[in-house]
Amino acid sequence: MATAPPNAPSPGNPAIRKRVKAKTIDGLNAARMKPARATYFMLCVGNKTCLAYLAPSVGASHKTLLRGLMGSDTGLKYHRGRCLYEKGSYTFVGPTVVTGMRKKLELGLISLTGRRWRAMVRRGPVPEARQQGSAELQT
Numbered sequence: 032m033a034t035a036p037p038n039a040p041s042p043g044n045p046a047i048r049k050r051v052k053a054k055t056i057d058g059l060n061a062a063r064m065k066p067a068r069a070t071y072f073m074l075c076v077g078n079k080t081c082l083a084y085l086a087p088s089v090g091a092s093h094k095t096l097l098r099g100l101m102g103s104d105t106g107l108k109y110h111r112g113r114c115l116y117e118k119g120s121y122t123f124v125g126p127t128v129v130t131g132m133r134k135k136l137e138l139g140l141i142s143l144t145g146r147r148w149r150a151m152v153r154r155g156p157v158p159e160a161r162q163q164g165s166a167e168l169q170t
Contacts, residue, residue, distance in 0.1 A: 048100055051084055052143055058085025059148060063116040070114045071157075072123055073097065076132055077104030081139035083123075085114055113157045120149035128152050 062070040062085070073089040075082045075097035082097050094109050101107060112125020123136065133152045140148045 044099065047096065048143075051082070051096065051100060055083055055085050055140070056144055058114065059121060061085075061087075062114045062121060066116060072110075072112055072114045072125075074110040074112075074123070074125075074128070074132075074136065075101055076108050076110065076135065077101050078106045079104050080142070081132065081135040082143060083136065083140060111157075117151070120151050122151045122153060124153050124155045125157055126154065128154055130154070 058070050058072070061068060068087065070085055070087065071089045073084045073093040075084075075094070080101065082100055084093050084097055086093075089111060097109075098107065110125050110128045112123055112128060115122045115124060130152050133150055136152060137148065137150050140146075140150065
């Protein structure tokens with residue numbers, strides 16, 4: 032029986048990985064096809080790999096979702112922001128991201144989806160989506 036090399040990332044739960052893959056592809060397509068609709072991301076960056084989760088909204092629960100898929104990778108850091116499609120590539124804009132993580136992000140997207148996605152990373156403010164409560168609805 033063949034075993035994975037010790038430095039290979041653990042696949043985690045296949046159902047969760049499939050869900051993250053589907054949501055990420057849907058989020059990337061939405062950022063390109065529907066630019067008026069905001070697409071937010073949660074990046075989990077480790078020492079060896081990087082995983083992304085894209086959706087109309089992301090929160091703290093997505094950290095635990097991504098942590099399980101990172102396997103034995105250490106030094107995990109999480110970044111949130113907005114994904115835009117600009118000049119033929121996907122731009123990940125957030126207050127804590129650094130431009131040096133572009134290559135690691137592209138490799139993480141390839142390993143997750145099996146396709147190459149051109150990405151750029153830039154630091155900047157991200158306006159949060161304002162959600163209306165039932166008390167704030169206009170009459």
